[in-house]
Amino acid sequence: MAEKHVYQREEIRLTYYEIKNALPPFVLIHAQGVDATSFKKIWGPLSKNYHVYAVDCYGHGESLHNAKKYNIADIGEAVVRFICDVVKQNVYLLGHSSGGLIAAYVASMTNLCSRLILEDPPFFSSQGERRKKTYHYIDFATVCHNYINQSECRDFVLYYFRNQYVWNFFPEKSREKIKKKMVGLAEKYRKKIHPRI
Numbered sequence: 001m002a003e004k005h006v007y008q009r010e011e012i013r014l015t016y017y018e019i020k021n022a023l024p025p026f027v028l029i030h031a032q033g034v035d036a037t038s039f040k041k042i043w044g045p046l047s048k049n050y051h052v053y054a055v056d057c058y059g060h061g062e063s064l065h066n067a068k069k070y071n072i073a074d075i076g077e078a079v080v081r082f083i084c085d086v087v088k089q090n091v092y093l094l095g096h097s098s099g100g101l102i103a104a105y106v107a108s109m110t111n112l113c114s115r116l117i118l119e120d121p122p123f124f125s126s127q128g129e130r131r132k133k134t135y136h137y138i139d140f141a142t143v144c145h146n147y148i149n150q151s152e153c154r155d156f157v158l159y160y161f162r163n164q165y166v167w168n169f170f171p172e173k174s175r176e177k178i179k180k181k182m183v184g185l186a187e188k189y190r191k192k193i194h195p196r197i
Contacts (some may be wrong), residue, residue: 001044002052006062009084011069011080016086017054017064019047024114025087026050029079031097035061038096053087055079076105083112092116095121135186139165158190 003015017036022148025169026046028039046052056063057074069075079102085089092115095103100121106112125134131137143163160181170178 001047002040002054008027009081009085011064012081013064014078014082015056017043017052019185020051020053021047023047023049023051024092025089026052026092026094027079027083027087028052029093029099029102030054030057030060031056031099032060037061050092053091055082057099066081072105073103076102076109077169078095079106080110080112083110093117093121101109135165154192156174156192158186172185 002019004015004017007014007016014111015036026038030036030038036056039054043052043054045110049144058064058066058078064078068080081154084105093103093106093113094117095101096105096119098121100118103113103116103119104123107116122136124131124134131141143160143165144161147153147156147159150159153162167175167179
């Protein structure tokens with residue numbers, strides 16, 4: 001249904017998928033660790049109302065693999081050039097997770113975006129002392145760091161569930177009881193779907 005293409009210009013190389021029609025263009029930018037095909041289930045439904053483009057970001061799929069270019073500015077500029085050269089008109093732009101950061105960059109640096117949809121973009125501070133007061137640092141980054149420095153649990157999902165900061169939002173009197181019950185259920189579920197972990 002979607003046709004695979006390559007956009008190449010100077011140092012830019014983006015693989016993208018397209019469902020052609022005469023409808024308004026809708027560009028999809030995926031999250032880190034996946035590629036444009038992560039949107040495959042919504043290509044068809046979207047194509048009823050839009051001309052769909054789904055772009056592989058640098059380091060993903062068959063787009064440029066150059067670690068020096070793995071940053072929002074370089075990927076964002078490549079997407080800007082792609083919109084200008086391939087789409088050739090303003091777009092509806094959706095970015096998921098890290099793709100949301102790239103979409104926000106494109107929308108903030110140009111007038112190419114008619115509508116912007118940001119799906120769970122990680123807008124948080126990650127530098128300097130300020131980072132220590134963010135929820136991301138207190139919860140996710142700290143738990144990730146602790147996970148890497150331990151050897152008892154091999155299942156990150158379960159480790160995170162057990163150690164997430166959100167438990168602090170439960171009433172102190174019932175917190176441990178609720179946590180024990182919920183972690184027990186999570187352990188059973190994780191063992192069922194990943195018996196080797």
